[in-house]
Amino acid sequence: MPPVTTRSNTEPRLSRPVQVAESIKDWVVAEGLKAGDRLPGEADLIVRFGMAKGTIREAMRILEAQGLIKTRTGPGGGSFVHEVSRERAKALLGNYFFFKNLTIGDIYQLRLTLEPELAASLAGNLPEDVLQLLERNIAQYSRPARDLEEERAQHVASLRFHAILAEQARNPLLGFVIDFMVKLLSDLTVYRRLYSPPNIELWQQGHDHQKALVKALRDGDADCARAIMTDHMETAWKLMRQQEVEVQNRFISE
Amino acid sequence: MPPVTTRSNTEPRLSRPVQVAESIKDWVVAEGLKAGDRLPGEADLIVRFGMAKGTIREAMRILEAQGLIKTRTGPGGGSFVHEVSRERAKALLGNYFFFKNLTIGDIYQLRLTLEPELAASLAGNLPEDVLQLLERNIAQYSRPARDLEEERAQHVASLRFHAILAEQARNPLLGFVIDFMVKLLSDLTVYRRLYSPPNIELWQQGHDHQKALVKALRDGDADCARAIMTDHMETAWKLMRQQEVEVQNRFISE
DNA sequence: ATCTATTTGTACGTATGTATT
């Protein structure tokens, strides 16, 4: 089995905490530990690695930052293997794109192909309560917004529709990517400029698409769901392009 | 401007190092620091935050683990804002999928739609040296492998073809996702079972596809490039399905 | 090549906080 840490020897040597963190990762996989399993305590690790408390603690912080462990105080406390949460994964990936400046078009290029794929795969596979959740979500923006603030709230809510679908994906990769794009679009806080009036017609179309989509999903009509979602993505993109938008990147936390 | 750290007050309180790390992130964006800019030194941070050395160091380790800073010792050293590298981002995201067990099919569902999209967008936009790089890459597996080891090497090399394309993407999101999937496939070390003989024919088809693709890319024929890539993905998937494969997840480092 | 100044890295002892029993 190839070592987990494959590293060229020209790079600057790794700091000890990083080395320790890597060793612990290796140890966890070697030991076959799963989420929830307990790691050796601080004191234990100190003697095992023959290193100072601070070094061990820094190593744990590294693992924690990557979302791989959680730590609790008190008796029975300690560090525990933790399945990286989707939120954490999205946040970490968001930091990467913080420096690239993505355009709305970049995101929609992917949405345009992936969201219809997701919709098709979900047709006939959603439990009734999820379908109802989708319908309740749609109800939040059944009428055009009256002011800019409400418009923004509706926009975020309509994105949430897609996040709900993404959560239901059978394909974890597909679900994650779509969920992440929804997050990007939500974070890119959008301020519509005053001189570009809201396009009520397009907005209404988007709303109708979502209603029709829920029906297709309930009926199990995959082809129909795919077609509707394709239309929906196209109008959504058109809507975004028409509104002059101001994009604001930011770091993501926790 | 909304605070970066929006947090419900029911969750367990955040540890100080995490708080410090968040504060530093906020400070960096507020200050408008860019990659390469220097952060205050350890000693400085200790007095600014009124906290102990260890606490500050743990905070820095958190930021470092996320790929947001790099630290150097010596005069003129210190911590510097760092653009999260693609490698780091892929590794962090890989940890997330370590716990989900992705199937080859999951990955190909996305590749099947995204790779053709990328190919089309690159047609006519690649500099000659990249095209030659692609051709040299193809040459590595122009003949069928003679043993299992060589076969595996060829498989990884043929994946590299797609990584090269992904690097050239104008759309950073599209490029990243494809690159990440290539990484997943490379990491999923594949051992062909002995009783399933290599399908020389399909392999040859894949090779021919790549050659034809480079031609289409050079000629600037987007539609042709898209069509070839679609075919290529389909045969690649077929190839994967035919070979009984054993998948091995692992943590990813650095 | 050697020294020196600067800045991070490591070590360790002690005290405090926190949750379980």
Add this chain to the structure above:
DNA sequence: AAATACATACGTACAAATAGA
């Protein structure tokens, strides 16, 4: 309520790395 078992935080001292004189 008290004892226990953990992590958390602090402060000092010293070691290592690196740039520049």
